[in-house]
Amino acid sequence: MVVPDSQDEMYYPPIELQRDAHVPDFNTYLELYKKSIENPDAFWKEVADEFFWKKPATGPMLQHNFDVTKGNVFIKCMEGAKTNVCYNVLDRHVKRGNLGEKVAYYWEGNCPDQHTEITYSQLLCQVCKCANVLKKLGVKKGDRVSIYLPMIPELVYTMLACARIGAVHSVVFAGFSAESLCERIVDAQSCVLVTADGVYRGEKLINLKQIVDEALEKCKERGCSSVAKCLVVKHPALRTKSGASCNKLQTPWDGACDVWWDEAMRGSPEQCEPEWMDSEDPLFILYTSGSTGKPKGVLHTVAGYLLYTYLTFKYVFDHRHGDVFWCTADIGWITGHSYITYGPLANGATSVLFEGIPTYPHVGRLWEIVQKHKVTKFYTAPTAIRLLMKYGREPLQKYDLSSLQVLGSVGEPINPEAWLWYHSVVGQGRCPVVDTFWQTETGGHVLTPLPAATPLKPGSATFPFFGVEPTILNEHGEELEGEAEGYLVFRRPWPGIMRTVYKNHERFENTYFKKFPGFYVTGDGCRRDKDGYYWITGRIDDMLNVSGHLLSTSEVEGALTEHPGVAEAAVVGRPHAVKGECLHCFVSLKGSTDFNYSLVQELKTLVREKIGPIATPDFIQNAPALPKTRSGKIMRRVLRQIARNDRDLGDLSTLADPKVVELLFNQRNEAAA
16 A cells, blocks of 8 residues: 555545544554554554453464365454453443543433433443342353343443353344344343333334333244343333333233343442453354345454454544544444444443434434534444435534534445535534444454545545455456455454354355455455545445446445435346346435436436446336335345345345335336336
8 A cells, every 4th residue: 555646536634633643644554554464463462451351362362264175264362361341341441540430421312301421430330230130130151141222321231241241242223123033032042131111212102022022922932932031121211200110101021031120230239240251252242134044143252352342443533532422323233332332431432322313303413412412523324424414404503513523434335425415514524534344243444544544535435444454356266456346355354353153153154254265255345446445335246247347336326316306226236138137226306306207317317427338227216215124224135126026025024114115016017017
């Protein structure tokens, strides 16, 4: 890598940010990156020295085999070392860093009048009490605990309590169905389930306990009775002033299994000795749904995940002691694990823990919270950015956003239009946008700008993080040099990479290492430009081969959304007798735009002009709504089936609104007729 020279395409970080940044300029980045690749032991040992180790490592910082032809794939970090993650993210600060009275979390509930703050000392106390409750319920080192909670402080308490006693937590997003929860409990064989009586999402009240009971019944039908106890939190929004449950929903109850959180925590000791864990002991399982098949239980381990989330958080967000960091994700996803819980706490950071939705009770809710807590570093998804773009600048102009210093993007490639709006409107032209690429499997950022060091290109994930060595392969596994497009793979491990698929190492090897032995295969397509910048082009299964040309669906989507009448677009392939595959585009229009022949021609022309004639869509379909999961991700495998008019759709349990599917089938067939 060299310092890029295409300055007309780039945005440079403000000088004031560079003065005292952890990585102040691009040359410093290059020096550190070189050290992390050429001398990884020395590089990662400096990071490890920030933490407490009950027993030092006896082996190298990293060992691995990525080549399935040479035996089992494995990754090890700091073999022989013993530590405890909970001790390092809490006790280390409270006992040694004098941060006990520093705020760890500002909690903001579904409504603005629901809020509280939790200091590091209070957090440690609640975690220890919860750890003692779990032990009293029979949880031991190595046991699995399923957590099905909304974004309330008890979710963090439970995760860290598991880490403290050596239990393996499995957080399940509290928007998933009973079927999805059941699948995850059965696979993990969890012995305790922690949930809440209910939760509000906007104005909608959801009976979580009822969903849990349905899931446990399904587990029993499948011969799984592993859950011995269900610990139930009374949600703050569903309590009377005295703390009792409101009558807003009926909470089903099984006295033999169910335990109220408050009753269990009352009188529980405020101290709990941590369980000292081997460096490669499991920390948590997090299930990814994937395109097909049953969810994969991605397993992360103690030492490597701690080091990697600590360093990525510190450098990617240029964390400082006085910062207030806000990641808007749900902890049910890896973003929340790494950049709401473990990464910020490892750095002694203050974070916002947000339960609500961006548009309730008004469309300025996010900006209201930024102003209230003087948020300095803000991390959200392109989906949220595009949603808020629809409402224009006015909701932002009511609030003071001058505290913001760094903006982050996560979850999917961000289209340049959304990047520019984020930078110019939210960041007021002065905040770098760190567009981070990573996965549940990677544990933390792997391609990302550093806010003071990296000249930015809108839509590019830019360069690799320290210790990460990417390359691009063609279909035959040949490495491509210079400007290139193909499969994104990684040559070596970093501390935070997953270790296996829970109880299925063969699936781990087949999914990530079999296609190109010697490399970790991300499943994503990637383009590298003449300056060495990496651009994620979307999942490989979302890339299309049209007449021998590899086309990125996200690139076509970006072109379509540049039309002023298009709010959102999703592109999939469908069979074509001549081309092999052709483009089928679903477009959601802004309120005043009519879907007609003229618009379709405008969109085809726009794509042709932006990408080239080969990318001209064969089909453009009006989509008043798109099939999305409860976390807001578009289910492209469903769109592929609709484009093919194939109703064999598989599992739709994670869809937010299943009625959307039938609507799109009907519209497709009406258009075809």
